[in-house]
Amino acid sequence: MSIDRENVHLAQRRTKQNQNNKKRRWPLVVAGLSFMSASMGAAFAIFMTSKPLQQSALSAEEKAIFGDENLTASALGVPKLTRPVNILVMGTIVLTSDLPGATDQNPGEYLAQVNSTLDGHSDAMLLVRFDPATNKITALSIPRDSRVYIEEVGYSKINAANYVGGAALAAQTVSDMLGDVTIDRYIRVNVGGFSQLIDALGGVEVYVPKRMKYQDDSQHLYINLNEGMQHLDGDKAVQYMRFRHDDLGDIGRIQRQQTLLRAIFEQKLNLETVSRIPEIVKVLKRNIDTNLSMQELLALAAFGAQTDLESAKMLMVPGRFSAPEEFPLSYWIVDEYSLPRLVSEHFDLPLQYAESYGSIEATTPQYIRVAIQDSIAEPDATDLATDLLYESGYDRVFRAEYDWHQPLEKTQIVAQQGDTTMAEQVRRDLGIGEVVVESTGSLESDVTVRIGRDWLELRRKSLSASQDELELESDDFDHSEGTIESDFNPVGYRS
Template sequence: MATNRIDLTPKTIPNRFKPKSQKLGKQRWLLTLLIVVSLISGGLGAGLALVMSSRPLQQSKLSAEQEALNANSMTAATAGLPTLTRPVNILVLGTILLTSDLPDAAQRPKTKYLEQVDGNLNGMSDAMLMMRFDPTTKKLTVLSIPRDSRVHIQGVGETKINAANYLGGASLSAQTVSQMLGDVPIDRYIRVNVDGFGKLIDALGGVDIYVPKRMKYQDDSQHLYINLKPGQQHLDGAKAVQYMRYRYDDLGDIGRVQRQQTFFRSFVEQKLNVETIAKLPDVLSVLKENIDTNLSVEEILALAAFVSKTNRKDARMLMVPGRFSNPGEYNLSYWIVDYKHLSRLMVDHFNVTAKSQDLDEDSHSPKYIRVAIQDSIKKPDGVKSATNVLSKAGYGQVFPADTPWAKPLTKTQIVAQQGDRTTAEQVRQALGMGEIVVESTGSIESDVTVRLGRDWLTAQPTVTLSNAQPSTFFKMLIKPQIS
């Protein structure tokens, strides 16, 4: 059983969506001072220890059982600065509250029905991430949880998982997520609202990212205006919010989850470094009215230090596997979780013990592996040649991806869509080239997505005993194209 179970049984939606006290606002300078002192001179005795162990950004009241989790130490002082001492799982919730969520919504004028309440943390969770920081493997793992996932919420029944925060805050969200993921322990939580996310990006100087297509959407009723042009560009806080909230394409919320992963990878690679640690006082000062977390100052510093030292390009970006519900299957549109594949994923990346029936001995057999071929170079012949190479190597379920990859790639990528790096490595060897990326931005119907780069048309893979037949066939296929 997970250690973070909370006995919450809400019978009705609680009427608690009022602005919180701004008591922290009266002491804005204090948080900055404490962190600066902590950075400069860690280990100055009991007084400083009290400062470092404090939780000045916690705004919600938790149960006694949940509060007890904070006694489980996760840091130690190394050379005067805090470091992680064990793997840590942190639930991150990006929340948004519209007036349509409020208990008196029915009495509100329709013209204001969907007005956003920017400063509130108690709405639906628009984004849900389970993050694992593992000092043993030196790996950062991020699991995206689609907000429309159909789960059981205690005291409510079967519904969308994003309702857990609305009905019971961080405690109920942690309980629900833990159950869905096989009773994985959750050590800490972070909640941030949409307004706070934009301010965070601005405080860090924005993020460079490739916008894959024209994103334009307008909804006057909820004051949502999205207007982004395609191509490589620098996003400030407001534009980053637009990029993260856009969901008006064929994949709906799953497409948004994939864009969130792309954004998060760019954010980690560009912004989570040693220089950023020095900005933490300013960042937290900006966020403190838009964030709620039971992380202490010491723990925040330890997490930042861990990420700054990891190989961030190897960050693993996963998504809860599943499928869209069929029309008429339920009264609402859901993401139906594939618990068998989810169990395998949790075993591989979160150290969760799986039930024996959830482990598939044939999962690495080429004839069972679903491989999508995605073009980034606008060369249809490349997709055909890659399909032929894999078919010749024994892969029986190879198909073209529904949409091409918008950003032209120099190097071919082997995307471990379901988080299985071993399977991705098998595909890479069959192709004789490619770099493995563990993320869920490929075809949702695949186990592995091969994202073709320019090198696919020009490289000459070395023939080895393990992949001689595919590589030789590959040379034969591409020879006319490069002659």
């Protein structure tokens, strides 16, 4: 009985303690919610005009490039997208050393002489699609060195379009290159603003694939990053994104940009992030130029809040590096056969237009180019994957020119050219992996198989099952052999 009374008293004390803890936590919850509301209120207070972040006025002709259709509708007071929306996003850069009357500056700080203007060359270009029908986001990276036709300029690198004619000419050039894809709005941000935005977000966790060190005093460009998983602040994130001094040049930089965006998407919204909203908005206000309206901004924010950003598709305009003898300058030569198929699948370009470029190659295994990429430092694992695909009818399988820098737990099937049908087929035939749509694999492939640790586990189970089967067959053979020996001998006599 005394033990029972003691247990009752203990239970009563715990109940009272829990009630006190709830009472103490409740003010914290209320304070947190109040703080979030205040933060959001402070952010929205900055947006008082229909287009609060537009810094450059557009002429009537320029406005016509984007159209004036309303992209949103209100549902219970919350703006929502009414159809898929394509937005051209550009990161621009102008160095003060490139401006008229520039004077020499002492080298030292990273990008210390970046001018805040948005009218420079576009260092990064992405066409981003927000699709409420599929609840997906697709980003198409456009190499800055892509050789295209620009009105009033002729053939040049596509990054010159913004410098020559601003956002409208850049949008028109991109639309022409992609076969008249509609571009509804634009966003321009300068490189300094991107750095400040990363700082306002609290930095970003990124795996730096190798030692990155580079110095260019003429551009005041200083890059100094160590290999490994790191928490990058704004300056270091820009260093990571702008590094291009490797075998892939600007294409390697695009791959790092996609990796950085993926890392940002994977960072979850938390109370600390929400508390930074007023600072984030101030950064946007200073460094962004966009013709998105207030309603459209809110609709995009609501769309992003309910979308799985980690599954966003990251594509790149397919092509090749120009040969030294082709042009005086180095270009990215757009693949006019592969690009329409990519845009048709991901941006609703009519398939007839894609077919007009030529026959679309069959997606049977013997035509699919598959690169095998190791992330776990196990050459035998890549050899086994190569052999398995060969046995499944894949004739164009090869080892990727470089290994993946970060060990993966789960094997990835990378749709390098954005063809998810090919990637799914390879995944089924391989019997493992998750399909990822991005352009971070081998440039020479249609699909890159990035071997993870789960592949080794699968092979172990397969080998174990095969061994068990062999042992079972051996037992059956021994039993059968023993029976024959007991009933028959070589000279024909029974025992």
